[in-house]
Amino acid sequence: MLPSWSLVFGIVFGAAVGSFLNMLVYRLPRNLSIVFPPSHCPACGHRLGVLDLVPLLSYLFLRGRCRYCRAPIPIRYFLVEAWNTALWAWLWHQWLIAGDLPLRFVIYAFASSVLIAIFFIDLEHYLIPDELNVALLILGLLHAGLLAGAATDWSWASLGVLSFRNAVLGALVGAGLLSLIAILGRVGLRKDAMGHGDIKLARGMGALLLAPGMLTAFALAIALGATIGGIWTLLRYRKAPANASTLELPEPEPEPIASLVLACALYMLWVDALLTLLPQRVQQRVYALLGQAEEVEEPFVETPHTLPFGPFLSLGTLMVLLFGEVFAGWVRAYLEWAGL
Numbered sequence: 431m432l433p434s435w436s437l438v439f440g441i442v443f444g445a446a447v448g449s450f451l452n453m454l455v456y457r458l459p460r461n462l463s464i465v466f467p468p469s470h471c472p473a474c475g476h477r478l479g480v481l482d483l484v485p486l487l488s489y490l491f492l493r494g495r496c497r498y499c500r501a502p503i504p505i506r507y508f509l510v511e512a513w514n515t516a517l518w519a520w521l522w523h524q525w526l527i528a529g530d531l532p533l534r535f536v537i538y539a540f541a542s543s544v545l546i547a548i549f550f551i552d553l554e555h556y557l558i559p560d561e562l563n564v565a566l567l568i569l570g571l572l573h574a575g576l577l578a579g580a581a582t583d584w585s586w587a588s589l590g591v592l593s594f595r596n597a598v599l600g601a602l603v604g605a606g607l608l609s610l611i612a613i614l615g616r617v618g619l620r621k622d623a624m625g626h627g628d629i630k631l632a633r634g635m636g637a638l639l640l641a642p643g644m645l646t647a648f649a650l651a652i653a654l655g656a657t658i659g660g661i662w663t664l665l666r667y668r669k670a671p672a673n674a675s676t677l678e679l680p681e682p683e684p685e686p687i688a689s690l691v692l693a694c695a696l697y698m699l700w701v702d703a704l705l706t707l708l709p710q711r712v713q714q715r716v717y718a719l720l721g722q723a724e725e726v727e728e729p730f731v732e733t734p735h736t737l738p739f740g741p742f743l744s745l746g747t748l749m750v751l752l753f754g755e756v757f758a759g760w761v762r763a764y765l766e767w768a769g770l
């Protein structure tokens with residue numbers, strides 16, 4: 431157990447990692463190198479100095495504008511750093527000051543950073559970089575492997591006992607559930623019900639949260655998605671009622687069923703995750719062999735009623751990561767009431 435004043439370190443580390451996260455959120459979806467070139471303003475190209483890169487404070491002092499060309503800096507930069515700082519501070523308190531499980535702090539803290547990056551990238555680009563999904567999966571497996579036997583919020587359920595086996599099972603439940611929805615949606619509604627990135631994200635969620643936590647996070651994501659998505663759609667239609675042409679855009683051609691089923695099978699077997707760790711050339715060759723046009727999905731055609739699901743899955747996961755005890759209590763009370 432660390433003294434309360436050590437929370438300062440949680441805040442500083444959280445802010446520093448948040449700053450790095452901003453770079454990932456910008457570069458990963460654009461397929462840019464994350465090591466080169468050094469940070470620069472995308473508007474004027476001026477290289478950023480130390481004073482431009484102080485997390486949170488630089489944004490405030492520069493009032494959200496580039497020091498050199500005055501181009502506005504998206505508010506996202508500030509939000510990513512603030513959110514990451516808050517989560518790291520919270521987890522620091524939960525697992526290092528109030529509790530005493532340093533490994534869990536490290537894994538939960540990095541997992542929540544990955545989830546923040548997924549939230550913003552999917553919201554803007556309608557895609558989730560494979561690197562992030564693989565990172566979440568690895569963090570989940572490490573958590574179960576290194577802390578096997580440690581208490582979880584779900585220890586009262588056999589599938590909620592922390593073990594490597596249960597993390598693998600959780601990943602299967604996550605990928606399986608979303609694959610099922612994707613395939614049923616494709617067959618029944620004739621459209622793409624779930625993105626490939628969402629299926630891979632659910633797999634990582636399952637490894638980290640185990641099956642009971644994953645299902646809870648998924649339920650929360652659905653509830654959040656229905657509420658926020660509904661409000662969002664209403665606002666959008668109200669704002670642009672005359673803009674009928676965008677409403678009549680043809681639905682994008684859905685993915686062939688065979689290709690979807692094959693992809694789901696690969697995700698269940700973690701083939702894609704293993705491939706992500708190999709050089710790009712090898713990856714492309716394997717995907718060509720399998721008849722899968724390399725991973726990269728078709729450019730997304732935005733229609734007014736679509737919202738990506740990844741951000742909601744991220745939020746649901748974060749809620750279970752932070753307040754799992756509360757949700758686990760609800761689930762348990764419900765199961766007892768139902769006599770299960």
Ligand SMILES: [Zn+2]
Pocket residue numbers: 471472473474475476496497498499500501
């Ligand atoms: Zn600039």
